[in-house]
Amino acid sequence: MTHADPARVERVRANLAAVRGRIEAACAAAGRSPEEVSLVAVTKTYPASDVRILASLGVTDVGENRDQEAAPKAAETADLGLTWHFVGQLQTNKARSVASYADVVHSVDRARLARVLGDRAAAADRRLTCLVQVNLDEDSRAGVIGPRGGVDPNDALEIAARIDEHEALTLGGVMAVAPRGGDPGAAFARLRTVADRIRDRHPLATVISAGMSADLEAAVERGATHLRLGTALLGNREPIVG
Structure with a gap:
C-alpha cells in the first residue's frame, strides 16, 4: 500500500473537523446530543485511498451509490473493519453482489428487492x-418529473413488514432524499412522521437516514440519526463517465 498524500490527508482532516463542527452546532440548536448522529462518508467517484484516509481519522461508516464502484472498493479496504452502507438505487440483479459486502442497505423500496436481498444474504x-x-417528492410520485427512488409514504409500512419478516434481514428504519428545490425541513418532517409510524409497529427500527452536505442542519433538527455526507468531506466530484 502506498502512503497517502500528506496534503490530501490534511484537506480531509480539515473538512472532517468542519463537518463535525456543523453537526455539533446543529445538535445544540435542536437540543440533541451529537452522539445520537452518525456520519456516513459517501465516497462515490473517490479512490480507496480516500477511504483509508477517512478510516485513519476515525470514520467507520462508508457509503457508496453504485455497486460497480462499491464492490471493488470494499474488497480493497476489507482490512479496515468498516461498516459499508449502500445508499443508491438498487436493481435486483445487483442484489447478490451488494449482499456480499454491504452491512446496511438504505434504498429498499420494493417488496421484491427486500426478498431478493434477504435470499442473497442468507445464501x-x-x-x-x-x-x-421513502419518496418525499410529490412531483416524482405523480410523474411530473422523472422517477426517483423510494416508496410512497403511505406504502412504507408494507415494505417495512416485508423486510422485517425475512430471517436474514433486520429492519433498521427509513431513508429519504430531500426533494430538489423544496424545503428540506418540511420534507424531513414528513419523513419523521413515517419513521414514527414504522417505529410504533417495529420499536427497534430507530434509524432515520436523512441529510446530505447541503441540508444536514435541517435533517438533524427533524431527528436524523444518520447523515450521508460526501462533498463536504471530500470536495466536489468529477462527473462519472460511462
Missing part, C-alpha cells in the same frame, strides 16, 4: 440491515 450466511427508502 452468503450474512445478515443485512435494510432501510425503507
Whole structure:
C-alpha cells in the first residue's frame, strides 16, 4: 500500500473537523446530543485511498451509490473493519453482489428487492440491515418529473413488514432524499412522521437516514440519526463517465 498524500490527508482532516463542527452546532440548536448522529462518508467517484484516509481519522461508516464502484472498493479496504452502507438505487440483479459486502442497505423500496436481498444474504450466511427508502417528492410520485427512488409514504409500512419478516434481514428504519428545490425541513418532517409510524409497529427500527452536505442542519433538527455526507468531506466530484 502506498502512503497517502500528506496534503490530501490534511484537506480531509480539515473538512472532517468542519463537518463535525456543523453537526455539533446543529445538535445544540435542536437540543440533541451529537452522539445520537452518525456520519456516513459517501465516497462515490473517490479512490480507496480516500477511504483509508477517512478510516485513519476515525470514520467507520462508508457509503457508496453504485455497486460497480462499491464492490471493488470494499474488497480493497476489507482490512479496515468498516461498516459499508449502500445508499443508491438498487436493481435486483445487483442484489447478490451488494449482499456480499454491504452491512446496511438504505434504498429498499420494493417488496421484491427486500426478498431478493434477504435470499442473497442468507445464501452468503450474512445478515443485512435494510432501510425503507421513502419518496418525499410529490412531483416524482405523480410523474411530473422523472422517477426517483423510494416508496410512497403511505406504502412504507408494507415494505417495512416485508423486510422485517425475512430471517436474514433486520429492519433498521427509513431513508429519504430531500426533494430538489423544496424545503428540506418540511420534507424531513414528513419523513419523521413515517419513521414514527414504522417505529410504533417495529420499536427497534430507530434509524432515520436523512441529510446530505447541503441540508444536514435541517435533517438533524427533524431527528436524523444518520447523515450521508460526501462533498463536504471530500470536495466536489468529477462527473462519472460511462
